Amino acid sequence: MQNRRTERGTFFPVFWKIDAHYVLMDFHKVFDVPAEETVDIYVEGEYNVKIDGIAFEGSPKQIVVPAGKHKINIKVFNQANVPAIYVKGKTIVSDATWLVTFEDKEWIDETGKASDISATKWLNAGSSNFNSPAQLPSEFMLPTRKQSAVSTIKGKNSLLVDFGKETFGFIQLHGLSGKGKLSVYYGESEEEALSTEHCETLDRVDVNTQEKKDEIMKLSKAYRFVNVQCDEGVTLDSVSMLYEYADVKERGSFTCNDEEINRIYDVSKYTFELNTREFFIDGIKRDRWIWSGDAYQSYLMNYYLYFDNETVKRTTYALRGKDPVTGHINTIMDYTFYWFLGIYDYYLYTGDQNFIAQNYDRMKTLMDYVLARRNKDGLMEWMSGDWIFIDWAAGLSKKGEVSFEQLLLARSLETMALCANIANDTDAATQYNTLAADMRKKLFNIYWNDTKQALVHSRVDGKQTENVTRYANMFSIFFDYFNEQQKEQVKTSVLLNDHIQKITTPYMRFYELEALCALGEQNYVLKEMKDYWGGMLKLGATSFWEEYNPDKKGAEHYAMYGREFGKSLCHAWGASPLYLLGKYYLGVKPTAPGYSEYVVEPNLGGLEWMEGKVPTPQGEIELYVSTNEIKITGAAGTGVLKFSSRSKPVCSEGNVEDKGDGNYELTVEKEKSYTVNYN
Structure with missing residues (x-):
């Protein structure tokens, strides 16, 4: 996947460590078989099959398993592709309950006695949607469907094709x-497609x-416009495309009385679909x-649109790779911390403890790497090989000990403590809890400035810098690291202060607007969404940009990285309204793992009405x-609807509790519907 990038026809690989699959895998499961059964076995790779430790001759495609309790092992070697098995009997079938290891740690002594394998680390096998032996994992491709152009302009030996979006x-x-050569120049804009010298991608x-x-x-490529240029001796009738997509289902929705917000939601949805x-x-x-960093935001958007756990898990595994750890994820310090944060949120939204158990050992080794790179004061500071990214912002200093990195480390350590408890690693x-508490204490002792009423950006040579940026301050709000007084101070001194360097990427606007929503500023945020995302729509955007x-004016909007068309006009982090509208306007969020408990705090933010679904x-x-x-209609677990009313609300389906000061609560039970009249 990560080695499909080309730049003007040239292979463009990633610049971090890429790990291959484990080439030798041992799959096993114990079955209690009620009656003798015949089992079909399909394998990608060379393999042997054992039942109760006794190997069958050759590599059988079918075995007979007698009644009783039996352990079946299938050991597979495949250097070219991922070792995979498909087992189909009456009761003996392959699924995620099979256990797997890449090293069984077994040895045999001079008497022929096999050692115990108690040191072997067994995990649950990965199991995906390959539900037929004809569906080979090594041949997997995303589905496609035909799509036609909306217009074609024919020139002499050329076609300019527009797919409409x-x-x-x-x-x-x-x-x-x-006979001759044909060139295909791709463009997210018409200008890019027509620029045969500077478009980012092409085919010959x-x-x-x-x-x-x-x-x-x-x-497959990204584009809206395609410019096809042919030699004199070549003719071409027309151009169409096969749209490639992931087959995931939309479960979340949002609509309201404001058509511009509806359009922003729809384009966010399409942007996220494409990515x-x-x-x-x-x-x-x-x-x-x-x-x-991009994936972490995608996880959050996913929980309010698809709730597709498998894509979250695949992405998490792919980012982490294998031990040993030789560098930060994507080489970026903050991106390592986002990986930990993604696991924290995954557990909160899904309640999936098995995934935590599967990843815990690699979480520990990654955190060991991080902790070994602290300076003498126990803080994260740039070291050779590190990239401190934070955001694309002109002149953003990365010198010294940056407050934002310490904040992300604190949250990552809290994640480690949570996962250690799940893994029964109490010591x-x-x-981890002690380290997390220490980091939070340091964050405020070192970086909080009473005069500026904010966390400063960094410390250099043991002294606070004068610079205040938005990053650590806005994260501290929705991490709930600030007390109520500090939240109000930071809202005024940083978030609503035009003298603080503004954010120009949807990436960090995501968090800035989340912080404001967490402070109850939905009216302000709605206007910001209309100005910012609506601004892109007014310029003709059909997906949201990097x-x-x-x-900026005209074609200036397409330039980035010193290249005329370097900017991505369809970037996952541009789709954040999916998350903001679901979590902070519909107001739905889990308060216990897997939505066993949740709250609903709707906030119209100036809208007349809104409706939607949260998966x-x-x-x-x-x-x-x-x-x-x-x-409201409940789903999983037990919810609490929180709202305000000037007079006592009326609800015939449940008991509305008066919490004082015009605040009310209603308990929402699973699969029950309620109507509340209030004012």
């Missing part, structure tokens, strides 16, 4: 004939056929890589809110 897939050339085709034929480009592939990737044109949980600065592990929470009525 940002899209992704394989270009198809129809009625191709003649050698044509030598007298009969008309169709040809499909080998790699949801085998994994959650950053953007579809340029990198198409798995970046941890480690105590140690960066947007309203001060949970056991169904969708449905909500309609207007200025005088709330309708």
Whole structure:
């Protein structure tokens, strides 16, 4: 996946360590078989099969298992592709309950006695949607569907094709004939497609056929416009495409009385669809890589649109790779911390303890790497090989000990403590909690400035810098690290202060607006969404961009990284309204793992009405809110609807509790519907 990127036809690999699969895997499971049964076995790789430690001759495609309790082992070697098995009997079938290891630690002494294998680390096998032996994992491809252009402009030996909006897939050339060369120039904008010297991606085709034929480009690409240029001896009838997509289902929704907000939601949804592939990737044109910072935001958006756990898990595994740890994830210090944060949120939203257990050992070794790179004061500071990213912002200092990195480490240590408890590693949980508390204490002792009423950006040579940035301050709000007084101070001194350097990427606008929503500023945030995301729409965006600065003009919007068309016009981190509208306007969020408990605090933010669905592990929470009525249907667990009213609300389906000062609560039971009238 991460080695499909090309830049103007040149292979462009990632610049961090890529780990291959384990080439030798041992799969096993113990079955209690009620009656003798025949079992079919399909394997990708060389293999042997054992029952109760006794090997069958050769590599059988079918075995007979007698009645009784038996342990079946299938050991598979495959250097080219991931070792995989498909087992199908009446009761003996392959699924995620099988255990797997890449080293069984077994040895045999001179008497022929086998050692015990108590030191072997067994994990649950990965199990995906390969539900037929004909579906080979090594041949997996995303599904496609045909898509036609909305317009085609024919020139002399050229076609300029417009697909109407940002899209992704394989270009198809129809009625191709003649002898010569054909070039396909891709563009997210018309300007890019027409710029044969500076467009980011292209294809070259050698044509030598007298009969008309169709040809499909080998790699899928991102584009809206396609500029096809042919030599004199080449003819082409038309161009279409195969749209490539991940087959995930929408479960969340949002609509309201404001059509611009509805349009922002819909384009956010489409942006996220395009960047949801085998994994959650950053953007579809340029990198198409798995970046941890981008993925972390995608996880959160996913919980309010798809609730697709498998893509979260695949992306988490892919980012982490194998031991030993030789560098930060994607080489970026903050991206290592986002990996930990992603696991914290995954458990909160899904309640999936097994995934924590599967990852815990690699969480520990990654955290060991992090802790070994602290300076003499126990703080994270740049070391050779590190990239401190934070955000694309002009002149953003990375010198000294940056407060934002210490804050992310504190939260990562809290994640480690949580996961250590789940893994029954109580001593480690105590140690991680102690380290986390120490980091939080240091964060405020070292970086809080009473005069500036904010956390300063960094400390250099043991002294606070004068610079205040938004990053550590806004994260401390929704991490709930500030007390109420500090939250109000930071809202005024930082978030609503135009003298503090502004954020121009949707990446950090995500967190800035989340912090403001957490402070109850939904009215302000709604206006910001309309200005910022609405600003892109006014410029003709059909998906949301990697960066947007309203001060730029014309084709300036397409430039980045010193290249005329370097900017991604479809970037996953641009889709954050999915998360903001679900969590802070519909107001639905879990308060215990897997939505066993949750709260619903709707906030219209100046809207007249809104309605939507928020997915949970056991169904969708449905909500309609207007200025005088709330309708809600529960899903998993037990929810608490919190709202304000000037007079006592009326609800015939449940008991509304008066919490004082015009605040009320209603308990929402699973699969029950309630209507509340209030004012």
